[in-house]
Amino acid sequence: KAGVTQTPRYLIKTRGQQVTLSCSPISGHRSVSWYQQTPGQGLQFLFEYFSETQRNKGNFPGRFSGRQFSNSRSEMNVSTLELGDSALYLCASSLVLSGMEGYTFGSGTRLTVV
Amino acid sequence: KNEVEQSPQNLTAQEGEFITINCSYSVGISALHWLQQHPGGGIVSLFMLSSGKKKHGRLIATINIQEKHSSLHITASHPRDSAVYICAVIFGNEKLTFGTGTRLTIIP
Numbered sequence: 001k002a003g004v005t006q007t008p009r010y011l012i013k014t015r016g017q018q019v020t021l022s023c024s025p026i027s028g029h030r031s032v033s034w035y036q037q038t039p040g041q042g043l044q045f046l047f048e049y050f051s052e053t054q055r056n057k058g059n060f061p062g063r064f065s066g067r068q069f070s071n072s073r074s075e076m077n078v079s080t081l082e083l084g085d086s087a088l089y090l091c092a093s094s095l096v097l098s099g100m101e102g103y104t105f106g107s108g109t110r111l112t113v114v
Numbered sequence: 115k116n117e118v119e120q121s122p123q124n125l126t127a128q129e130g131e132f133i134t135i136n137c138s139y140s141v142g143i144s145a146l147h148w149l150q151q152h153p154g155g156g157i158v159s160l161f162m163l164s165s166g167k168k169k170h171g172r173l174i175a176t177i178n179i180q181e182k183h184s185s186l187h188i189t190a191s192h193p194r195d196s197a198v199y200i201c202a203v204i205f206g207n208e209k210l211t212f213g214t215g216t217r218l219t220i221i222p
Contacts (some may be wrong), residue, residue, distance in 0.1 A: 033210070037155070043200065043212040056208055088155050097208070103147065105157040 002026065004093050006106035013113050018079040021109045025072050025093030029104070031055075032074035034066060037088040037108075046089075049074050050097045078111075086113045116140060116205040120213035128221055133188040135216045137201030140182070144208070148175050148186050149200040151215070157200075160186070193220045 005024040013019050025032050033048040033056075045058040049068035066076040072093075078085055088110050092103040117140040127133055137146070148160040161168050161175040163184065168175050172191075177184040188195055201213040 035210075042214050043202070045209045045211070048209075058209060090155070090157060092157075102162045103159050105149075105159065108155045108157075110155070 004091060004104050004106035006089075006091055006109050008109060009107065011109060011111045013081050013111065015081055015083060015113055017081050018077065019081060019111060021076045021089055021091075021111075023074045023076070023091035023093075023106055025074070025091075026104055029093035029095050030072055031094045031097050032068055032072065033092050033094070033103070034074070034076050035090045035092070036060075037090060038084075038086070043090075046076070048097070055097055081113045083113050085111065087111060116203075116211055118201055118203055118211050118213040120201050120216050122216060123214065124217045124219075126219045126221065127191055129192060131191050131220075133191050133195070133218065133220075135186045135199050135201075135218070137184045137186070137203075137213055138182060139184075139203050139205075141205060142179075142182075144204040144206070146177055146184050146204075147202045147210070148184075149202060151198040151200060153197075160199075188218075191220045193222050196220050 007022045031050045034046040037043045048056040052068045063079045068074045088108045090108045092105045094103050095101040119138045121136045145164045147162050150158045163177040172189045174187040196219050198215045198217050200215045202210050
């Protein structure tokens, strides 16, 4: 079966711009969660969506937002990009909320802000 | 404060050696995950534990709820096991919290 698909794989943006990342979960999975990975902070939880509703949010500024569509696909948006937003952004899908049946991760989107 | 600590940070071993990676957490959890991340960034979920022990091939994961501690063991290690291993837990706030990872290098 198809895995979790993240697009694009690589992205270069300029400070002040905005960016939208996409995540298509495994068919039948209703939860999508997003994570940021940087060399300094490691992996950090951004937010989780389940049945089109944000169920949980990490400690990130309001510039980071997301949404989930009726087909469970999710998008993440970062507005007014800063250099520190350069990171690998990973999404994971799971059958139920909070990954209590396990997670499947996508390959990530590597965002570089210049 | 909800914290997750892993040890060691880096581990280099010869092919065939038995490997142990440790994870400790600060307060009670709903579940603990062991993840593997290869160069390039892709993450594979190895185990999810809420109690006891799980085994998959050469990998064994254990958790001691009372001690707030989990271990990941690799038997008969192989160079293809070289990766970063990450422990992640779900605390009561239902947010996945990650350890800093253990970089494992297996030398042929």
